Amino acid sequence: MSDVLLKVSDVSVIIPTEQGTVHAVDNATFSINKHEVFSLIGESGSGKSILGQAIMRLLPLNAMFSGKVELGGMEISALSEKEMQKVRGKIVSSIAQNPYLAMNPGIRVGTQVAEPMQAHLGMSKEDAKSRTCQALKYFDIIPPEVREREYPFQYSGGMLQRAMVAMGTAANPELIIADEPTKGVDVLKKRNIAAIFQKVASKGCAFLLITHDVGFARAMSDRIAVNYCGQIIEIAEKEPFFKEPLHPYSQALLDAVPERGMHPIPGPSPSMIEMPEGCRFHPRCPNKADRCLKNPPVVEINGRCVRCWMYA
Amino acid sequence: MIKLLKNRQIALSLIILGGLIFMAIFAGFLAPYDYTEKDLQNRLQPPSSNHLFGTDNLGRDILTMVMYGAQASLLVGFAVVSISLAIGVTLGVLAGYYGGWLDEIIMRLTDSFLAFPSMFLALAITAFLGQGMENMMLALIAVEWTVFARVARGSTLDVKTKGYVRASRWIGASNAYVMIKHVLPNIISPVLIMASLGIGNVILAAAGLSFLGLGVQPSTPEWGAMLNAGRTYFTTAPWLMLFPGLFIMITVLAFNYFGDGLRDALDQKMKNIELEGRF
Amino acid sequence: MLKADNLHYVYTSGLIKTVKKTAVCGVDLEFFPGETVAVVGESGCGKSTLAKILVQQLAPVSGEVFFNGTKLTGMSWKNLRKFMGKIQLIPQNPDDVVDPRWTVEKSVAEPFVICGGFSREEISANVDALFAEVGLSAEHKTRYPHELSGGELQRVVIARALALKPELLVCDEATSMLDVSVQAFIVTMLKEIQMKRGLSLVFITHDLEAAKAVSDRVLVMYAGEIVEEGTNVFDRPLHPYTRALLDAARYMSLEVLVPEDIGELPYGFSGCSYYRLCRERTDACKKPQKLKDVSGRLVRCWKSK
Numbered sequence: 001m002s003d004v005l006l007k008v009s010d011v012s013v014i015i016p017t018e019q020g021t022v023h024a025v026d027n028a029t030f031s032i033n034k035h036e037v038f039s040l041i042g043e044s045g046s047g048k049s050i051l052g053q054a055i056m057r058l059l060p061l062n063a064m065f066s067g068k069v070e071l072g073g074m075e076i077s078a079l080s081e082k083e084m085q086k087v088r089g090k091i092v093s094s095i096a097q098n099p100y101l102a103m104n105p106g107i108r109v110g111t112q113v114a115e116p117m118q119a120h121l122g123m124s125k126e127d128a129k130s131r132t133c134q135a136l137k138y139f140d141i142i143p144p145e146v147r148e149r150e151y152p153f154q155y156s157g158g159m160l161q162r163a164m165v166a167m168g169t170a171a172n173p174e175l176i177i178a179d180e181p182t183k184g185v186d187v188l189k190k191r192n193i194a195a196i197f198q199k200v201a202s203k204g205c206a207f208l209l210i211t212h213d214v215g216f217a218r219a220m221s222d223r224i225a226v227n228y229c230g231q232i233i234e235i236a237e238k239e240p241f242f243k244e245p246l247h248p249y250s251q252a253l254l255d256a257v258p259e260r261g262m263h264p265i266p267g268p269s270p271s272m273i274e275m276p277e278g279c280r281f282h283p284r285c286p287n288k289a290d291r292c293l294k295n296p297p298v299v300e301i302n303g304r305c306v307r308c309w310m311y312a
Numbered sequence: 313m314i315k316l317l318k319n320r321q322i323a324l325s326l327i328i329l330g331g332l333i334f335m336a337i338f339a340g341f342l343a344p345y346d347y348t349e350k351d352l353q354n355r356l357q358p359p360s361s362n363h364l365f366g367t368d369n370l371g372r373d374i375l376t377m378v379m380y381g382a383q384a385s386l387l388v389g390f391a392v393v394s395i396s397l398a399i400g401v402t403l404g405v406l407a408g409y410y411g412g413w414l415d416e417i418i419m420r421l422t423d424s425f426l427a428f429p430s431m432f433l434a435l436a437i438t439a440f441l442g443q444g445m446e447n448m449m450l451a452l453i454a455v456e457w458t459v460f461a462r463v464a465r466g467s468t469l470d471v472k473t474k475g476y477v478r479a480s481r482w483i484g485a486s487n488a489y490v491m492i493k494h495v496l497p498n499i500i501s502p503v504l505i506m507a508s509l510g511i512g513n514v515i516l517a518a519a520g521l522s523f524l525g526l527g528v529q530p531s532t533p534e535w536g537a538m539l540n541a542g543r544t545y546f547t548t549a550p551w552l553m554l555f556p557g558l559f560i561m562i563t564v565l566a567f568n569y570f571g572d573g574l575r576d577a578l579d580q581k582m583k584n585i586e587l588e589g590r591f
Numbered sequence: 592m593l594k595a596d597n598l599h600y601v602y603t604s605g606l607i608k609t610v611k612k613t614a615v616c617g618v619d620l621e622f623f624p625g626e627t628v629a630v631v632g633e634s635g636c637g638k639s640t641l642a643k644i645l646v647q648q649l650a651p652v653s654g655e656v657f658f659n660g661t662k663l664t665g666m667s668w669k670n671l672r673k674f675m676g677k678i679q680l681i682p683q684n685p686d687d688v689v690d691p692r693w694t695v696e697k698s699v700a701e702p703f704v705i706c707g708g709f710s711r712e713e714i715s716a717n718v719d720a721l722f723a724e725v726g727l728s729a730e731h732k733t734r735y736p737h738e739l740s741g742g743e744l745q746r747v748v749i750a751r752a753l754a755l756k757p758e759l760l761v762c763d764e765a766t767s768m769l770d771v772s773v774q775a776f777i778v779t780m781l782k783e784i785q786m787k788r789g790l791s792l793v794f795i796t797h798d799l800e801a802a803k804a805v806s807d808r809v810l811v812m813y814a815g816e817i818v819e820e821g822t823n824v825f826d827r828p829l830h831p832y833t834r835a836l837l838d839a840a841r842y843m844s845l846e847v848l849v850p851e852d853i854g855e856l857p858y859g860f861s862g863c864s865y866y867r868l869c870r871e872r873t874d875a876c877k878k879p880q881k882l883k884d885v886s887g888r889l890v891r892c893w894k895s896k
Contacts, residue, residue, distance in 0.1 A: 043770045045740065140848055158848075184683075184768050186634045186797035188849055191839040198845050212770045215800075219842035256775035258800035264776035269740075475687035476698075482648065482680075483702045483755065484672040497692040 005206050006032040006055070006175055011067030011077075013047070013054050020273035024050040026230040028067070029298075032175065032208060037201055039209040039217035041253075042227030045272065048210045051227070052177045055208070056094055057084050072174065086120070093173040097180055099160040102167075103152045109163050110136075110148030116170040135166045139196065158192055165196050169205065176200065177208045182216050194219050214257050218242060226250050229270050229280040236304035246306045248285045279309065321573025328566040332559075336382035343376040347533050356549045366551040368541065377533040378555050384534040385563065388445065388518045389511040392452045397507055399453070400460025405499070407461070408468030409491055419465075422458045430455040434517060438526040448527040452514050463506050467499035505575045512567035519560050535560050592791060593622045593645065593678065593759055598654035600640050600815075614640040615651070616815035616864075622759060627785065627792040629802035631836070632812035638795045641812070642763045645793075646680045647671060676702065676755025683764040685744040689736045695747045696722075696732040702754035721750040726780060742773035746780070753784065760785075761793045766801070778805055799825060799840045811836070814864040821888035829890045831869045863892070 013025040024047040032038045042048045053059050055069055057076070069077040076087055093116075096102035103112055113135060114128035123131065133144040139162040141147045141155075152160055168176060178197070182190045190213075197220060201207055211217055217224060224241045226234040226249065234247040245251045252265040267284035270276055276283050282292035291309050299311040335342060344364075351371030359366045365374035407418035425433070437451035471477060471494065480490055521527040522536030535556040542552030600615040614637040622628055630638050643649040645656060647663055655664045658674060682688055689698045699721055703714045722732060725746040736744055745765060752760060762781070766774040782805065785792050796802050802809055803825045811819040811833050819830040828834045839849060850868055862877035863869070869876065875893060882889045 043772055187799060187836060187840050188633045191842055191845070192848050194842050195845040195848050214771055215840075215842075219845075253772060256772045258775075258798065258804040262775040262778055262801070262804050264779050265772045475682060475684070476690040478648065479688045479751075480701060480705065482646075482675060483705050484675050485701075485705045489705065494690055498690070 003033045004031045005034045005036075005072060006208070007068075007070040008051075008055065009068045009070070011051070011054055011065070011069060013050050013059060013066075014064045015050075015060065016062055016064075017273075022272045023047075023230050023275065024063075024272060025054060028232050030225055030232060030235055032206055034174070035201070035204050035206055036223060037197075037207040037209060037221045038223050038225065039211060039221040040225045040227055040232075041211060041214060041217050043212055043269065045269070046227050047230040047272065048227045049179050052094070052179050052208065052210050056088060056092060056177060057081075058094075091173055092175045092177065093168045093171070094177040094179065095165055095168040095181060097183055099157070099164040100152070102164050103160065105152050108149055108151055109155065109160075110150075113148075113163060113167045113170055116167065120171040132166075132170070135170060136163070139163070139166050139199070141166070158189060161189075161193065162196055165200065169200050169203075173205060175206045175208060177210070179210045180212070181209075182211065182213050190216060214254065226253070229275060230272060231280060231307065233281070233307040234305065240302075240304065246301070246304065246311065247281075247308050248287055248310075249281045252284070279307075319573050319577045321569055322577060325566045325570035325573060328562065329570065332382055332563055332566070333386060335379055336386050339376075339379040339383055343373075343379045345373040345376045347372055347376045347380050349373070356545065356552075358549070359551055365555045366549070368538075368552050369545060369549075374538075374551065374555055377538060378535070378559055380533040381535045381538060381556060382559070382563075384445070384528060384532060385515050385518060385536075385560070388449055388452070389515040389567075392449050392456055392514045392518075393507050393510045395449075396453050396456035396510070397460050397503065400457040400462075401464040401496075401499075401503060403457075404461040404464025404466075405468045405491055405495055408465040409472060409487065409495065415465075418461065422461050425454065425458045431517065431520065434521060435524070435526065438521060443526060443529065445528045445532075448518060448521050451521070452517055455517070456510055456514060459506055459510060460503060463502050464499055467502050468495050471495050471498045501578045505571050505578070508567055508571035508574055512564040512571070515567070516560065516564050592624050592659055594657040595620050595645065596655050596657075598641070598644055598651045598656070600637070600644060600649065601652050602640075613815050615644065618654075618812075618815070618817055620810065620817070620820075622791050622793060624758065624791055625785070625789050626808065627782070627794065627806045628808045628810065629794045629796060629806035630810045630812060631796060631799060631802050633797060633836075636812045637815040638812050639763055640815075642680060642761050642793070642795055646678050646761055647674075648680065676706065677757050678759045678761070679752035679755075679757040681745070681748055681752055681760060681762045681765040683767055685741065685748045686736065688748055689744065689751075691736050694733050694735060695739065695744075698736075699747060699751045699754065702751060706755060717754065721753055724753065724784065725750045726776075742769050742777065745769065745777060749777075749781070749784075753788075756788070757790060759791045759793065761795065763795045764797070765794075767796065767798070774801065799836060816864055816891060817882065817889070818865065818891045819889065820882070824888070829885060829888055830865075830892050831871050831894075832865050835868075835870070 008028055008030050011025055011028045012023070015022045015024055028051055040048050040051065050059070050063075054065055059065060065077070067077065068075060071087065071091055076084065079087065103109070110129065110132050114125075114132045117123045117128040117131055118125065129148070132148055136142070136144040136147055141159055141162055155163060181193050185193065194216060197207065207220070209217060209220060218238065221238050223235065223237050225232050226247065228249050234241070234245070234250050236246070241250070242254070245254055254260060255263040256265055265284060270280060270283070278293040279285070279296045282288045285292065287310060289309065296307050296309045297312055298305050298307045301311055349372060351367065353371065354367050355369055355371045357363055357367040363373050363375065365378060368374055368377070403418050407415040433455050434451040437454055438448055441447035441450065477490055477494055480494060518527060519536030519539065522534050523540045525540060528534045528537055538556035539553050542549075542556070545552050596619055598615050598618045599613070602612045602614055603609050618641060630641070632638050640649065644651050647656070651664060655662055657663065658677065661674075663671065663674060689695065696718055700714050700718045703709045703717060709717070718732070719729070722729070727743065727746055727750070731739065731743065739747065760781070766777055769777065778801065781792060784790070794802060794805060808820070808822055809824040810817050811824060811830065813832045819828070819833050824833060825837060828837055835849070838844070863872075863880045866872055866876050871894065880891045880893060882891050
């Protein structure tokens with residue numbers, strides 16, 4: 001039996017806007033294994049959030065999607081909306097950034113956490129309530145019986161974040177998509193988010209972590225994919241990646257991190273509407289050559305892939 | 313600006329309003345007759361090729377009177393709203409910006425005006441001051457300014473907390489500078505929407521006052537006054553009331569439609585500002 | 592250059608029952624020309640409040656701030672105007688501090704307009720120079736704030752802050768909302784500007800690595816107090832809180848959750864503010880702790896030697 005949980009094949013998303021057509025995602029191909037934490041790192045505006053939305057089929061209405069997404073062998077990109085609703089929350093779930101926006105302030109926390117259980121697992125109210133208490137206890141929200149009846153405003157920020165994760169994992173999804181969970185968050189909270197995610201991952205859930213926080217990705221992941229200008233340009237296991245990033249953009253990105261000296265990446269970021277010809281990174285690449293004006297192939301080396309002429 | 317015109321509601325209503333304004337301005341050229349011209353031989357004629365809208369009880373051509381009536385109604389509408397806007401926005405911004413006792417005083421003043429049902433207030437003032445277009449306009453201003461004061465105050469309170477106001481004060485800007493250069497431009501959207509909706513309201517109110525005999529002099533062509541004059545002939549010669557009433561309705565509808573369209577378009581613009589470029 | 596003595600700030604809130612929260616408690620500090628100082632701590636430790644007090648946007652409940660010897664606290668707004676250009680604040684969210692209805696060019700020109708005494712040509716030339724200094728091109732000038740990316744807009748804010756030739760720039764989490772590569776760009780740019788203009792930089796951040804990379808000196812704040820201050824703080828942390836912060840930044844021992852909120856100390860407790868969460872606490876910690884000089888480092892803990 002295959003270990004592959006999510007398979008994304010040649011997914012492209014095009015969004016028409018007033019300024020022009022945005023090629024948000026261009027032929028994304030990767031797979032996530034069961035129980036694996038997979039990080040998609042890249043800068044804001046490079047299209048990685050859109051890729052996450054595309055997998056969940058929650059794209060903006062005017063976006064055009066092409067390609068195939070398979071979850072556990074089943075092609076979810078072709079499902080009807082009604083069928084997709086059964087998939088969301090049950091098999092794939094997403095965790096929002098801000099708990100205060102994701103939770104309804106007028107409904108008790110326990111009810112909100114129990115909702116996916118009742119909706120997707122068909123549990124009765126009593127069963128869901130006891131499962132909720134278990135979940136709250138698992139995430140250190142104690143005493144669970146009391147907290148279950150409280151409203152979001154009675155929770156502290158960190159606790160509400162954990163409650164939100166409890167809600168997202170209530171129906172025991174196989175895959176969780178977390179989009180920028182650490183944006184603007186301070187050191188201690190970030191560390192706790194990492195701790196919570198690890199707790200969830202230890203129960204067997206796979207993660208697609210979309211983030212620009214390289215340090216967070218490093219602490220959490222098994223495998224890393226790098227996104228640049230709508231394309232996935234490198235996929236590798238964590239340790240080999242951080243020890244020796246192959247793609248020049250990956251190298252530049254890692255050099256920009258404070259620990260390595262905060263060296264900015266030279267050149268302006270590309271527009272998602274008018275992209276450079278051929279390799280999208282070539283205008284800023286220290287190793288650019290004539291062949292870079294043609295689209296580089298995706299090369300497999302030692303179990304890793306890189307989209308660069310240097311390795312062809 | 314030009315993007316606003318792409319909105320169908322705005323474009324359509326502007327065409328209608330444009331037509332009405334054109335008619336009002338060039339009534340002298342367009343009207344087939346002189347509105348003072350009485351033709352007692354041809355009183356109460358139904359619409360015909362000679363008189364497209366028929367004639368009234370003194371033989372005057374109704375089409376002509378409707379055209380000239382547009383002048384009065386539109387003039388009242390624009391004038392009252394502009395002056396109310398000027399008074400209301402000034403007081404509202406001062407109240408919102410300074411807060412404290414100034415806010416209290418201005419708000420109590422607004423409340424006291426708002427405590428009366430608007431029609432009654434207008435009636436009372438016109439009855440007190442006497443008939444005439446200027447007095448009617450004063451009465452309508454007295455009613456309308458409170459709307460702008462409230463909107464302006466609310467928006468000012470919102471803008472006051474923004475970082476750029478603090479940043480300007482922080483480099484040494486005076487309060488007057490901040491109010492004129494930062495607050496006013498940022499509250500203009502809701503105020504404009506209120507203004508376009510307000511013109512419709514004012515025209516309707518003016519028509520109502522004239523209908524009741526207060527307002528313009530009886531022989532001036534004004535849609536409300538025409539409605540009043542046509543009352544007695546409603547069953548025998550309904551066209552005396554029909555056409556001015558129709559035009560009141562079209563004008564107010566067009567202004568409301570414009571205001572709604574403006575509101576939707578500006579809302580959309582705000583939403584786009586938030587969504588743009590931050591995938 | 593900028594000196595602060597014994598600053599206190601207390602937030603009061605609540606209508607019927609007033610709740611007081613001490614945001615800044617007895618902070619003394621001094622900044623010298625040309626240096627870069629980082630102030631680190633978790634959210635809620637009072638660093639933003641401290642920033643606002645230093646730039647005079649907030650008046651402290653007690654304590655004084657001096658700029659080149661002149662006392663700024665308590666000065667009337669009219670007199671303070673002369674100093675306003677000298678100390679500038681760069682806040683976290685650039686969207687909030689530029690007027691969305693103005694082109695960015697107009698926003699950057701604003702300090703000159705308000706200050707007065709510049710001709711139109713001078714203002715235009717100055718604005719052009721400032722845009723060039725922050726690496727923005729002429730075509731950015733006529734854009735509106737919502738048309739620029741976060742990093743570009745933050746650069747506009749920095750350009751405006753530099754207009755009246757400040758001597759001190761306080762960056763309050765100025766790069767927290769930006770990507771790592773944009774952060775690197777802006778920090779490098781700020782350091783270049785600092786060298787060129789000889790100004791002092793204060794970086795308020797919760798990113799410990801960034802603080803270490805950019806600064807000469809680091810101040811660690813907890814619950815409104817400075818608990819450690821000095822150079823090489825992250826290589827050799829002396830205060831238990833600094834150590835806890837470093838462990839968290841390195842994602843150590845992820846099996847346990849660390850408390851995120853500073854929380855309230857029990858009423859009447861006058862000992863170390865970190866007592867409740869300190870892993871190394873003892874009974875001696877129940878006495879109030881003062882900043883001690885431990886071979887060039889200031890630490891608020893009796894244990895450090």
